Amino acid sequence: MNITGRKLFVKALLEEGVDTVFAYPGGMVTDIIDELYKTTEIKVVLPRHEQALIHEAEGYARATGRTAVCIVTSGPGATNTITGIADAFYDSIPLVVFTGQVPQELIGNDAFQEVDIVGMTRSVVKYGVTVRDRDNLGKTIKMAFQIAPTGKPGPVLIDLPKDIQVATGDGEYPSYVDIRGYKLNKSVHIGQLKKAYKLLKNAKRPMILAGGGINISDANQALKEFVEKTKIPVVTTIMGKGALDYDNDLYIGNCGMHGRYAANKAVVGCDVLFSIGTRFNDRITGALSEFAQDAAIIHIDVDTASISRNVIVDVPIVCDAKAALEKLNEWAEPHDTEEWRKRIAAWDKENPLEMRKDLGLCPQSIMEGINEVFPEGIFVTDVGQHQMWATQFINLNSKKQMITSGGLGTMGFGFPAAVGAKIGARDKDVVCITGDGGMQMNMQELATSIVEKANITVCILNNQYLGMVKQMQQLFYGKRYKITCLRRNIDCPDDCKGPQGKCPPYVPDFVKWAESYGAVGIRVTDPTQIEDALREAKANDKTTIIEFLIASDELVLPMVKGGDAMSEMILPDKPRNGASSKKKSSKKPNK
């Protein structure tokens, strides 16, 4: 039976089991929106900005493990989603984004609200296409739902001209489409795995580097089993955090630019590096010439193109992380890594990951408060210093998940992603950890949070600066803060080098702002108030904004300067050393 495109569209969503869509209406999707009214099985969430909509969908997808569906209109509606689409592409988040498009006869005319969104997003989607023939509509939607969540997941964009939405045509929605250019690698290359295992077995200083692929392929249990059988220590990337429970003896911490000292030392000093589900981003490797230079590298990744791109790999294995680890678990036996682990423990003792707590409201204390008050839940961060503190100090295990913008580093991601995560997982506590800069990039979403009753706890670490950049200016750019200070106003002196005692007041007042939306606002200025504030936020049934006024000169340390080797970490002053300046660890790794 022939039906309209819009009817087939809704039919397709229902058959895909979609129960929530994130939609912002506009001229070229009104037909679809109207059709959605006719079903009660699909809930439509209306965010307050398409830029936030896409991050909400990302949070939803991450929290539920399902493909999130977005509907936006043509032109500005579509272009507003681009940053989020890129974010989802770099962090492998399955999204299907439907963009409205002007009728086909107007395409190319610079019609009102016409943009070539498929062209604009070409390099940041897994697949993007304009439906040009009504008879291909069902097939194209099916392809999107097949492509987005499989393999290395990612965003798919389907551009729907208005005439396609209203044209009648085939009413069938296919249950499967054979895509000849998209074949998944489902097998595990046993020969390569054996080679890898042999390398690990003969290693004296083996390390596992776990990336986001572990969390995506749900390989956490398999990794735990492998690690506990073999006693090989583990470091994680930012996206891989949570791959192994924080309290596992074999878990060292995050490595990379702001990684734990011992974790970076271990990666530099290992002789076999077994990396799973990471693309060796430059934030992880530092100077490539010195990255794990004495180590044989084994690399498991589901994406062929991630292998031997940044780091030349000795044993490449293209497959799903879980499948590979489950196979390895059949052979795994204990290795003698005691000596090696002792050395790592000594490194950790030498420079443990901790901040000074005697300088006021310390970010570490806030993270520890969150750990204490929220033993379970989803922790969503924005991008910046607070994100690094969260990845350093938030403890993760199987009951706790972290959602963060790792690859693209999108400020403004955190708050909407947290709202989306809560919409996807209403039975869980959702805590958003954000900064005063990132918060203001999408603060309109407080409305969405309130109207959707997506009650979350938002912790704003307010240092009155765009802290991550300020940190670089503080360390490397002569402390010129003119454009990173969020208190600065037009009357401030041109050469300001930090607070002078008569700075303008901070805007906005986050507590009053929260209250104006009907949320709860709490301001925390003293360490003793941290837990009380968090407990209150957890207990009340409203979204609660907690503003933590932290010192503006707190640094994220250790830090490896961009382009430096991972062994060259800038380390915090040790309180016992008094006021010695920032020191650099030795260039040569201890071996």
Added chain:
Amino acid sequence: MYDMYDIRDRIQIKDRWIALYVENQVGVLAKVSGLFSGKSYNLQSLTVGTTEHEDVSRMTICVKSDDITFEQIKKQLNRMVEVIKVIDITTSSLHMKELLYARIDEVNSDDINLIFHLAEVFKVRVCDAGEDSLILECLLTTESNDELIKLLKKKFKKVSIVRGGAVAMESISICKR
């Protein structure tokens, strides 16, 4: 695992060839060429046309790169949903030709004689002629076309060139001959 490669080959920047089968759809050419510009791959030439199946196009692509980048290019191409097959034909035995038109203006009778002579040597033909101009139609390898252009530019004042990029097909294997 790289023992099998000659290290000089891995770091040598040279022309490498790919035969790429893609879906014959709107936007695929832009996507493929966009990959090269977006990732700073050095695209030398790209030709495209349909195959015996009207829904499949075949591209002949030449890139200048080292081995590691070339591997990455092949993987990135393979990752595209619209790409059906990537074939590395760098070391294959090929039939490969490029169509080139060369128009030479402001020629005198000596020049015309020389052009006909060159056409004979290079095995190309004069396909059009006017009072003081000629057009050469050349179906040669890319290298021979390069040589011919060099020579024409040296000998004549006004030369216009249109070239189409190389098209290649793998030779029939020896055992089937």
